[in-house]
Amino acid sequence: EVLGEEISALPFMTVALMMPGFHKAFRKLALLPFSLAAFSSFAMICRHSGGVPGIVARAAGPFTEASTRYKLMQSRADTEVMLGFALLLGTIAGSLPFFCPLVYWNILSLRYVSSPWTQASFRKADGWFSPVLKRIPGVSTLCTKLKGFLHNWAMPSERGAGRGITSRCSIL
Numbered sequence: 228e229v230l231g232e233e234i235s236a237l238p239f240m241t242v243a244l245m246m247p248g249f250h251k252a253f254r255k256l257a258l259l260p261f262s263l264a265a266f267s268s269f270a271m272i273c274r275h276s277g278g279v280p281g282i283v284a285r286a287a288g289p290f291t292e293a294s295t296r297y298k299l300m301q302s303r304a305d306t307e308v309m310l311g312f313a314l315l316l317g318t319i320a321g322s323l324p325f326f327c328p329l330v331y332w333n334i335l336s337l338r339y340v341s342s343p344w345t346q347a348s349f350r351k352a353d354g355w356f357s358p359v360l361k362r363i364p365g366v367s368t369l370c371t372k373l374k375g376f377l378h379n380w381a382m383p384s385e386r387g388a389g390r391g392i393t394s395r396c397s398i399l
Contacts, residue, residue, distance in 0.1 A: 273291075
């Protein structure tokens, strides 16, 4: 089941979001991806469970269609990436400890490898930032190199493609 694979990383994401010093405003923002995952799971439970009252099952019915589930999963991936950028800004502003975005982005890099929705969210973010950053001299070159480095870091199997080099990581 696609949904089961998609929600498996959420408990690990909470580690980054429950650190001491985590600002209350960011806690509320961090509820978005978890709320979307919970809502989608609840709708699927209502659809496939026989003990749910009919009115609840009918209300949850439209949210269990494949197209709606995919939109919910894409929205959740979008909010996860948005939260990652918000955590970076919060750390730069001094509202969050340094380890919060570090741990969160590490988990998000694993999501990038395993989730097409997260990959699409990063493509969207790149589409938003690239036109603006390309206008700034020097920054465009730096951003291009940073994107290449981050992609190679997240996708180790492509790092040595064409040279016979493979990743030693057996998890990914």
